[in-house]
Amino acid sequence: MRRRLKVVIPDIRRREKILQIRSLRKVFRTGASDLTVLEGIDFSVQKGELICILGRSGCGKSTLLKILAGFIPPTAGRVILGEEPVVRPGPERCVVFQEDALFPWLTVEENIAFGMCQHRWARKEIGEEVDRFLSLVGLSEFRHYLPREISGGMKQRVALARVLILQPRVLLMDEPFAALDAQTREEMQQLMLSLWEKLSHTILFVTHDVTEAVTLADRILLMGKDPGRVREDIRVDLPRPRKRDTEAFLFFCRRLFEGLRS
Numbered sequence: 001m002r003r004r005l006k007v008v009i010p011d012i013r014r015r016e017k018i019l020q021i022r023s024l025r026k027v028f029r030t031g032a033s034d035l036t037v038l039e040g041i042d043f044s045v046q047k048g049e050l051i052c053i054l055g056r057s058g059c060g061k062s063t064l065l066k067i068l069a070g071f072i073p074p075t076a077g078r079v080i081l082g083e084e085p086v087v088r089p090g091p092e093r094c095v096v097f098q099e100d101a102l103f104p105w106l107t108v109e110e111n112i113a114f115g116m117c118q119h120r121w122a123r124k125e126i127g128e129e130v131d132r133f134l135s136l137v138g139l140s141e142f143r144h145y146l147p148r149e150i151s152g153g154m155k156q157r158v159a160l161a162r163v164l165i166l167q168p169r170v171l172l173m174d175e176p177f178a179a180l181d182a183q184t185r186e187e188m189q190q191l192m193l194s195l196w197e198k199l200s201h202t203i204l205f206v207t208h209d210v211t212e213a214v215t216l217a218d219r220i221l222l223m224g225k226d227p228g229r230v231r232e233d234i235r236v237d238l239p240r241p242r243k244r245d246t247e248a249f250l251f252f253c254r255r256l257f258e259g260l261r262s
């Protein structure tokens, strides 16, 4: 009798593919000429992955994120979320930008509740969820403050809480901590990692900061420029919490710095 071969499939293959990006191309028509910003972008995202998109200024990172969010259409190619093509913005894909986009006339808790109110959740449920997310981002004591009365880091915590509360299938983040000072930025990275471990959401995080990418990512998509392409897809298999002064951490940083330079 023939013996059956036992195939061991790595864990990652068994996870659900949540987002597929196929042959994406984006051309902006500017006056008389065309500017090809993205070309041949192809990758998939597994459920629960934390992917950093790393690249130099102008390589098309924000354009890619805007297409994934459904804010702008690609010139060619497809984005598929689960089984459905992405053709417009939707609550299952939330975006956090660098500059906070809080409503200045609403308090911290009202800003966090805003999206839920739009989706007609029950009042009691909204109250409970807002309490939970205020506590998760450490802002319970500041719930009645207005955006102008809190710091930049606190504003980004509100921005994070108000999208996470909607339980998006994919969270898109465009350099969300770039405007913060170094220490606050590190605190925000740790907060984001702890929320990701608790809530297991899927994140695409745009940055041009190598250390930030190695601190956060399961996978780093290194983008090249003119036109923007994914040049390398690097798995970062370092255990967490990651120490920045270890040889393994610095190895990834060196490799990425070289990639950005070439």
Ligand SMILES: Nc1ncnc2c1ncn2[C@@H]1O[C@H](COP(=O)(O)OP(=O)(O)OP(=O)(O)O)[C@@H](O)[C@H]1O
Binding pocket: 028, 029, 030, 035, 037, 055, 056, 057, 058, 059, 060, 061, 062, 063, 064, 208
């Ligand atoms: N609406 C638009 N019309 C014309 N050109 C655009 C438009 N949006 C972006 N671009 C161009 O596309 C290129 C990529 O821009 P994008 O904002 O995606 O880069 P980025 O990688 O996010 O840069 P940064 O790191 O500075 O944020 C740039 O040359 C930019 O000028």
Ligand SMILES: [Mg+2]
Binding pocket: 061, 062, 063, 174
């Ligand atoms: Mg950008």
